[in-house]
Amino acid sequence: MSSAGQQRFTGTTVIGTARLIAAKDLRVELRSRVLLNQVLPFALIVMVMFAFALDSDAVLERVAPGLVWLAALFSALIMVSRSFAVETADGALDQLRSAGVPAMGIFIGKMMALMAQLVVLVTLLIIAAVVLYRAELSWAGSVLLVTTGLTATCGLAAVGTLYGGLAAGAKGRETLLPLLLLPVVAPVLIGATRATESAFGTRGVSTSQGWPWLGLLAVFAVLFSVSGAVAFGPLLDD
Amino acid sequence: MSNDRVTSTPFTKGLGFFVLLGIALLIILGIFVSPADVNQGESVRIMYAHVPGAWLAYLAFVMTAVSSAAYLWKRTRSLTWDRIAGASAEVGVLFMGISLVTGSLWGRLTWGTYWTWDARLTTTAFLFVTYIGYLAVRGLGGTHQQRARRSAVLALLAVLEIPLVHFSVELWNTLHQEASVAGRGTDVEMNGLMLFTLFLGVVVFTLMYVWLVLHRQRSLMLEDMLEDSGLDSALSERRAEATQAGR
Numbered sequence: 001m002s003s004a005g006q007q008r009f010t011g012t013t014v015i016g017t018a019r020l021i022a023a024k025d026l027r028v029e030l031r032s033r034v035l036l037n038q039v040l041p042f043a044l045i046v047m048v049m050f051a052f053a054l055d056s057d058a059v060l061e062r063v064a065p066g067l068v069w070l071a072a073l074f075s076a077l078i079m080v081s082r083s084f085a086v087e088t089a090d091g092a093l094d095q096l097r098s099a100g101v102p103a104m105g106i107f108i109g110k111m112m113a114l115m116a117q118l119v120v121l122v123t124l125l126i127i128a129a130v131v132l133y134r135a136e137l138s139w140a141g142s143v144l145l146v147t148t149g150l151t152a153t154c155g156l157a158a159v160g161t162l163y164g165g166l167a168a169g170a171k172g173r174e175t176l177l178p179l180l181l182l183p184v185v186a187p188v189l190i191g192a193t194r195a196t197e198s199a200f201g202t203r204g205v206s207t208s209q210g211w212p213w214l215g216l217l218a219v220f221a222v223l224f225s226v227s228g229a230v231a232f233g234p235l236l237d238d
Numbered sequence: 239m240s241n242d243r244v245t246s247t248p249f250t251k252g253l254g255f256f257v258l259l260g261i262a263l264l265i266i267l268g269i270f271v272s273p274a275d276v277n278q279g280e281s282v283r284i285m286y287a288h289v290p291g292a293w294l295a296y297l298a299f300v301m302t303a304v305s306s307a308a309y310l311w312k313r314t315r316s317l318t319w320d321r322i323a324g325a326s327a328e329v330g331v332l333f334m335g336i337s338l339v340t341g342s343l344w345g346r347l348t349w350g351t352y353w354t355w356d357a358r359l360t361t362t363a364f365l366f367v368t369y370i371g372y373l374a375v376r377g378l379g380g381t382h383q384q385r386a387r388r389s390a391v392l393a394l395l396a397v398l399e400i401p402l403v404h405f406s407v408e409l410w411n412t413l414h415q416e417a418s419v420a421g422r423g424t425d426v427e428m429n430g431l432m433l434f435t436l437f438l439g440v441v442v443f444t445l446m447y448v449w450l451v452l453h454r455q456r457s458l459m460l461e462d463m464l465e466d467s468g469l470d471s472a473l474s475e476r477r478a479e480a481t482q483a484g485r
Contacts, residue, residue, distance in 0.1 A: 162395070166375070166391065167378070170380070172378070176374055179367070179371045179374060180371040183364050183368050186403050186407075187402050187406035190406045190407070194410070213409075216409065219402070231395070235388065
């Protein structure tokens with residue numbers, strides 16, 4: 001840890017830390033390819049299994065938006081688990097804290113990295129819905145869908161990082177995380193599914209009806225980003 | 239075993255006595271004395287357990303949030319607050335479970351269905367699951383302070399989460415008019431004795447809550463003490479081994 005390491009770490013600002021942590025997480029991801037080789041294939045097979053279970057093109061078309069977000073939630077659970085497994089494996093999180101790295105920076109950095117991965121995941125799931133479930137997408141619908149996707153993933157990333165940090169390092173984390181997270185993300189499932197329904201035009205819902213749901217998603221994203229940034233420090237140091 | 243190692247005091251003994259007396263009175267009034275309802279018939283008697291149970295659970299969760307905040311606030315930081323929060327959540331989960339079961343049975347009898355996707359019901363189910371998760375987090379291990387910090391943050395997050403869930407379920411529900419409660423119009427016409435019985439139920443359940451939490455809080459304290467003393471004795475044993483080996 002000579003001058004190179006220290007120079008890159010000048011100031012220990014929150015934003016600087018966040019950028020370093022996010023870059024680190026994404027680099028780990030690019031090299032290990034867990035998202036590409038495990039999580040995305042899992043999400044795809046879930047979409048195929050939904051088709052087996054529901055067994056009707058008409059039903060699939062009607063419930064496609066819900067299935068997209070349900071598959072996204074399940075896959076997000078794996079991602080959150082993975083995001084903190086990386087951090088606690090060698091006590092890295094403790095070392096970051098004892099090195100005086102601001103907790104808020106760690107939170108924002110991990111949240112950004114998680115959000116980037118979730119965006120990839122949701123994009124893939126929407127393509128899968130178009131291909132497998134015959135969902136149709138207009139231009140106006142695409143704008144709504146992109147905005148929905150970004151807001152919803154932001155909320156999911158914030159809440160995932162917060163609860164992931166809460167359970168980090170504890171025994172039985174993998175089984176506990178879904179129990180903690182799923183009730184919390186119910187508003188995202190409701191909001192994102194309704195907005196996606198109107199983007200797809202499912203059941204004749206028009207695109208304009210989708211925009212109000214973005215309000216719910218935005219409130220969720222803001223609320224949990226802020227509370228996560230505040231609460232992450234007290235959660236980590238003991 | 240000295241006397242301070244039990245969880246009861248003269249106060250809790252007296253309180254317990256009144257609670258048991260109150261429950262006996264509630265059973266007599268609720269099952270035998272109070273009249274059957276005009277619309278619902280005998281099934282209205284479920285109300286005397288269901289409504290106070292739900293009230294107790296909500297009270298308990300509010301208390302969990304308040305004592306968690308008291309723990310996190312530096313000036314009042316004490317593990318006692320953490321134990322009160324934990325004890326309260328345990329009692330709350332128990333009674334929320336009871337009121338969910340009695341509620342769905344009552345719903346089956348009066349609405350003809352165990353469950354409707356009404357915002358209040360759905361939020362209650364979410365509360366139930368959320369606090370089961372809270373109790374699981376309390377059981378994660380680590381030091382007492384770690385447990386207290388983690389669970390206090392989680393309890394305050396639940397305060398954020400629950401209104402949001404309620405709000406979004408309500409929004410969702412307005413789209414599904416056909417699913418809203420069929421029995422909205424079957425509000426119970428209460429006569430004086432029914433109202434009194436219900437009121438008695440709420441009072442008795444509140445006292446029972448205080449009673450249970452006092453006991454549970456103290457037994458949690460004993461558990462913590464046991465853990466600490468176990469650690470201490472293990473440490474001194476190892477030390478003794480080390481000095482023996484050194485000789």
